[in-house]
Amino acid sequence: MKFKRIAIANRGEVAVRIIKACEELGIETVLLHSEVDINSRAYRMATKCICIGPAPTASSYLNIEANIKGALAAEAEAIHPGFGFLSENADFAEAVVKAGMIFIGPSADSIRKLGDKVNCKELAKLANLPLVPGYEGEDQSVSKLIGEAERIGFPVIVKAAAGGGGRGMKLLTSVKGARDLIESAQREAQAAFGSAKVFLEKYLDHAKHIEFQVFGDSTGQVVHMFDRECSVQRRHQKIIEEATSISLTEDLRRRMGEAAIAIAKMGNYKGAGTVEFLLQDGEFYLLEVNTRLQVEHPVTEMVLGVDLVKAQILTAQGEFVFDVKQVRIPKGHAIECRVYAENPFLGGVPSTGVLGKVHWPEGPGRRFEFGFDEGDTITSYYDPMIAKVIVWDENRPRAIQKMIRVLKDSIVFGVHTNIPYLIEILSHKEFIMGAMTTRFIETFFADPIKPLELNAEEKSLIQHAWRIAKQGGSSKAETSATSSWNANPFSSFWRGV
Amino acid sequence: MQISFKGQDGIVKAEAQILNGNLWIHFNGQTRMIEPEISGRRKGKSAASSGTEIMAPMPGKVTKILIAKGQSVRKGDALVVMEAMKMEYTLKSDIDSEILEIKCEWGQQVNLGQLLVQMKPLALKPTAEEK
Numbered sequence: 001m002k003f004k005r006i007a008i009a010n011r012g013e014v015a016v017r018i019i020k021a022c023e024e025l026g027i028e029t030v031l032l033h034s035e036v037d038i039n040s041r042a043y044r045m046a047t048k049c050i051c052i053g054p055a056p057t058a059s060s061y062l063n064i065e066a067n068i069k070g071a072l073a074a075e076a077e078a079i080h081p082g083f084g085f086l087s088e089n090a091d092f093a094e095a096v097v098k099a100g101m102i103f104i105g106p107s108a109d110s111i112r113k114l115g116d117k118v119n120c121k122e123l124a125k126l127a128n129l130p131l132v133p134g135y136e137g138e139d140q141s142v143s144k145l146i147g148e149a150e151r152i153g154f155p156v157i158v159k160a161a162a163g164g165g166g167r168g169m170k171l172l173t174s175v176k177g178a179r180d181l182i183e184s185a186q187r188e189a190q191a192a193f194g195s196a197k198v199f200l201e202k203y204l205d206h207a208k209h210i211e212f213q214v215f216g217d218s219t220g221q222v223v224h225m226f227d228r229e230c231s232v233q234r235r236h237q238k239i240i241e242e243a244t245s246i247s248l249t250e251d252l253r254r255r256m257g258e259a260a261i262a263i264a265k266m267g268n269y270k271g272a273g274t275v276e277f278l279l280q281d282g283e284f285y286l287l288e289v290n291t292r293l294q295v296e297h298p299v300t301e302m303v304l305g306v307d308l309v310k311a312q313i314l315t316a317q318g319e320f321v322f323d324v325k326q327v328r329i330p331k332g333h334a335i336e337c338r339v340y341a342e343n344p345f346l347g348g349v350p351s352t353g354v355l356g357k358v359h360w361p362e363g364p365g366r367r368f369e370f371g372f373d374e375g376d377t378i379t380s381y382y383d384p385m386i387a388k389v390i391v392w393d394e395n396r397p398r399a400i401q402k403m404i405r406v407l408k409d410s411i412v413f414g415v416h417t418n419i420p421y422l423i424e425i426l427s428h429k430e431f432i433m434g435a436m437t438t439r440f441i442e443t444f445f446a447d448p449i450k451p452l453e454l455n456a457e458e459k460s461l462i463q464h465a466w467r468i469a470k471q472g473g474s475s476k477a478e479t480s481a482t483s484s485w486n487a488n489p490f491s492s493f494w495r496g497v
Numbered sequence: 498m499q500i501s502f503k504g505q506d507g508i509v510k511a512e513a514q515i516l517n518g519n520l521w522i523h524f525n526g527q528t529r530m531i532e533p534e535i536s537g538r539r540k541g542k543s544a545a546s547s548g549t550e551i552m553a554p555m556p557g558k559v560t561k562i563l564i565a566k567g568q569s570v571r572k573g574d575a576l577v578v579m580e581a582m583k584m585e586y587t588l589k590s591d592i593d594s595e596i597l598e599i600k601c602e603w604g605q606q607v608n609l610g611q612l613l614v615q616m617k618p619l620a621l622k623p624t625a626e627e628k
Binding site for chain 2: 468
């Protein structure tokens with residue numbers, strides 16, 4: 001079977017990623033979007049667009065009925081949920097199938113078994129896989145949760161049972177303040193995932209976040225496609241990811257890979273998924289399974305030479321995708337940086353507005369996943385991630401060097417971005433050594449970064465730029481004062497001649 | 498637009514654009530937003546709170562108000578919880594103060610720099626713990 005048309009229940013850069021995969025496979029796309037997302041690349045690129053509701057996620061991107069109706073109206077045969085939103089919602093996967101379409105991802109049953117963190121832990125216990133001590137009971141009263149946190153021993157982390165991506169996650173360090181933090185986690189969980197259910201876990205204070213990409217093909221075979229390290233996190237949200245991790249020995253990689261395949265097989269996994277672990281003092285613990293495509297999937301694609309989104313679609317069509325041999329040897333090193341619309345000089349407060357010029361410096365081993373161009377609006381309704389920058393090079397030091405250069409040459413006007421923050425992280429000794437743990441950010445970047453002082457020359461450059469920009473670059477007299485190419489609208493033609 | 502500038506060590510190339518009256522400029526591997534210098538205008542972070550005035554540091558939704566009019570609060574006490582881009586942010590008091598006026602409501606969508614809470618500095622007696 002070959003799909004004629006796929007609906008995309010998502011937005012931003014991942015919607016663009018899915019559209020590109022569909023285009024290459026000769027499949028039409030239907031973007032199911034909210035009222036405010038008409039100023040986005042995905043909206044312009046999709047074959048067809050259907051508005052499914054107003055901006056708030058509960059009425060649009062999280063509304064199962066609206067998504068199903070939109071997909072049916074556009075006569076889509078399958079729905080790709082991307083990541084976030086409804087991607088790990090078993091009810092949605094079920095509703096898609098019930099409506100006569102194919103859900104591009106694992107079955108609703110697999111999502112319930114593995115995606116629900118509580119059920120996943122039960123399965124892992126059956127398989128004797130190592131787990132972090134915690135509480136995942138049905139009693140969700142705040143006083144019960146506080147009592148359990150004391151039993152586990154502080155620090156303890158509160159997490160959304162239905163969630164991922166750092167939403168609804170809080171760190172409890174003592175009984176004091178625990179009530180507020182638990183309530184806040186429950187509110188965030190309700191807002192982001194439609195369920196206030198949380199669970200507790202002991203917080204490992206010098207662990208690395210290591211995850212394995214798994215893939216279940218249409219024949220029932222499950223392979224792992226090596227590991228990624230995502231230890232650089234802020235507020236439990238990943239910022240920088242790499243493939244493969246430099247922290248794993250041959251033996252650890254083999255054992256963790258086997259554990260990843262084991263849990264995926266127990267859930268009859270089909271399609272792309274990720275098994276997350278924490279690694280501390282040479283011991284690893286299963287954290288959770290993400291039953292979807294991961295934000296950081298490009299780093300795996302870069303080191304293995306695969307296309308996970310196409311593989312998802314082909315698998316949903318019932319086709320065979322990978323030969324195991326093909327994914328046996330990772331090559332070189334890949335790094336991904338998430339570009340967030342926020343002000344790094346004010347502690348990362350969100351920055352919204354209309355984008356001005358946007359420029360991504362293309363080149364060998366560079367990849368840009370972005371959802372917005374000049375003139376598009378970044379609103380406060382959705383996640384602040386506006387783009388991802390991915391680089392590949394022969395080894396890690398070169399990949400870091402390349403990433404710094406690429407970020408320095410990237411231009412985003414109109415909203416502030418965390419690019420200066422990313423550059424500082426990539427230049428930090430601990431990161432360069434590869435010794436970072438999940439506490440790297442809170443340890444070394446607790447305070448907002450400081451902007452570099454402008455020197456006299458830079459100040460006069462800014463004065464000069466003000467004058468020219470105000471005149472719209474039309475003043476020849478002004479421009480010839482310093483250079484014949486100044487502010488010349490045609491100057492780009494002369495680059496590299 | 499592209500701009501080149503003759504600096505001491507050669508030509509510096511820059512990309513510049515005026516958006517909403519501010520200059521956005523990229524040069525030497527950095528992007529900066531420069532606000533116009535207007536005399537009499539309050540300098541610096543126009544959206545930041547000033548001690549007695551708590552402003553919204555970003556556009557978003559007020560999800561919790563933790564204080565009441567007339568209440569006294571201590572430095573570091575949480576006042577208002579906001580949500581933007583699916584994350585929660587807690588706005589805290591920089592000073593010991595009394596709440597004069599609450600200018601926002603639960604669930605209200607607020608703009609960047611909008612006044613949320615008006616306060617009056619207060620010299621509070623040390624608590625028993627501090628004694």
